[in-house]
Amino acid sequence: MVAGLQIDNLSVRYAARSETTPALRHLSLTLPPGSSVGICGDSGSGKTTLARSIPRLLPASASTSGSIRFDGSDLLQYSSEQLRSIRGCALATFRRNRPLP
Ligand SMILES: Nc1ncnc2c1ncn2[C@@H]1O[C@H](COP(=O)(O)OP(=O)(O)OP(=O)(O)O)[C@@H](O)[C@H]1O
Ligand SMILES: [Mg+2]
Structure with a gap:
């Protein structure tokens, strides 16, 4: 597993x-x-799009491919509930301070 953001x-x-x-x-x-x-x-080069794609806060019109791994887990595969549980804390502070769901 690669720690951090990949x-x-x-x-x-x-x-x-x-x-x-x-x-x-x-x-x-x-x-x-x-x-x-x-x-x-x-x-227009995509800075905001990149920043919003990590916590999956892009508008519904956006389609995304590739992978965004946080401590080894692909955020693009997370459910809304799983995302909610890490957005405000682990992901925002970029620290893993409790086990990922
Ligand atoms: N909601 C959207 N619907 C359609 N196109 C969008 C949307 N948001 C951004 N875009 C397009 O995606 C591209 C990247 O835009 P983005 O806002 O990510 O760039 P940016 O680097 O943050 O620009 P700025 O420096 O002006 O804030 C641009 O071509 C923009 O027009
Ligand atoms: Mg911007």
Whole structure:
């Protein structure tokens, strides 16, 4: 198991009427526990989309592929209830202070 945050091949598209807009393409990054990273880029390059994709707070029009692992568990496979239980604490503080559900 890899501790911390590991994002692999993350892509996000937004659906709007008849077309979809690619917002992130094949993004990967690894963030060990206790570390931080700054994200910079032009307006529209996907910074907010990336930040919202980790706690799964993207709008319903977004479709996501790839994997976002937190302490080895893929957040994209979590139920709403499982996500709620880690968003405000373990994920926000980037600490594992209780067992993941
Ligand atoms: N809810 C949405 N519906 C459709 N397209 C969206 C939505 N949110 C963002 N996008 C599109 O996704 C792409 C990435 O947008 P995002 O807001 O993530 O960029 P950003 O880097 O945070 O920009 P900024 O610096 O202006 O805040 C852009 O092409 C944007 O138009
Ligand atoms: Mg933004």
